[in-house]
Amino acid sequence: GENVEQHPSTLSVQEGDSAVIKCTYSDSASNYFPWYKQELGKRPQLIIDIRSNVGEKKDQRIAVTLNKTAKHFSLHITETQPEDSAVYFCAALDTGRRALTFGSGTRLQVQP
Amino acid sequence: DTGVSQDPRHKITKRGQNVTFRCDPISEHNRLYWYRQTLGQGPEFLTYFQNEAQLEKSRLLSDRFSAERPKGSFSTLEIQRTEQGDSAMYLCASSSSIPTGELFFGEGSRLTVL
Numbered sequence: 299g300e301n302v303e304q305h306p307s308t309l310s311v312q313e314g315d316s317a318v319i320k321c322t323y324s325d326s327a328s329n330y331f332p333w334y335k336q337e338l339g340k341r342p343q344l345i346i347d348i349r350s351n352v353g354e355k356k357d358q359r360i361a362v363t364l365n366k367t368a369k370h371f372s373l374h375i376t377e378t379q380p381e382d383s384a385v386y387f388c389a390a391l392d393t394g395r396r397a398l399t400f401g402s403g404t405r406l407q408v409q410p
Numbered sequence: 411d412t413g414v415s416q417d418p419r420h421k422i423t424k425r426g427q428n429v430t431f432r433c434d435p436i437s438e439h440n441r442l443y444w445y446r447q448t449l450g451q452g453p454e455f456l457t458y459f460q461n462e463a464q465l466e467k468s469r470l471l472s473d474r475f476s477a478e479r480p481k482g483s484f485s486t487l488e489i490q491r492t493e494q495g496d497s498a499m500y501l502c503a504s505s506s507s508i509p510t511g512e513l514f515f516g517e518g519s520r521l522t523v524l
Contacts (some may be wrong), residue, residue: 304452332512341501341515342453387452395466397443398513400452 300325300392304401319404321388322370330391337384378408414516422522430488431519435504445501492523
């Protein structure tokens with residue numbers, strides 16, 4: 299099955315700085331990579347996703363890059379704001395299970 | 411609210427008791443997933459339904475766990491003879507038939523086994 303590794307586990311940045319979270323996956327057949335944001339006590343919510351036929355996708359301050367050869371993908375948040383503080387999870391579609399396998403999460407804290 | 415709903419939101423039980431959680435997915439979604447999340451970890455896949463058919467089960471889903479989705483609508487997750495290690499947040503999610511569609515999560519059912 300798919301295995302997703304995520305790092306760092308915690309990340310603290312100053313407001314306005316950029317934040318980068320990295321993930322690696324094991325199944326070379328995986329073709330879908332979403333990122334979810336989970337605020338304290340809330341449900342995970344999709345913030346951006348990328349499919350294996352593209353290398354980069356951007357949505358305002360958030361971007362995701364994918365390197366299929368190296369089997370890693372990254373989330374980039376620019377001009378961070380205090381409301382970006384949350385736990386972020388990467389995931390990869392396990393093509394065997396047809397279900398998402400999640401990373402262990404990154405707790406991002408944006409200091410005002 | 412037309413999102414995914416779960417009930418109960420919190421359940422405290424004694425070890426050895428049975429518990430059942432219910433999930434009502436978004437009505438037009440035919441895929442339904444159960445995940446388990448413990449503190450500081452990402453959601454772990456438990457099982458998946460397409461319509462009423464249970465297509466995948468994780469090895470995490472021991473024989474004390476059973477899930478159903480009668481008529482392809484709501485789903486239930488039952489845990490028999492609960493153990494302290496079952497304490498976790500049980501998340502339900504649904505999606506459309508497209509395999510790479512967005513997962514919409516419910517708020518979760520938090521289980522505490524004393």
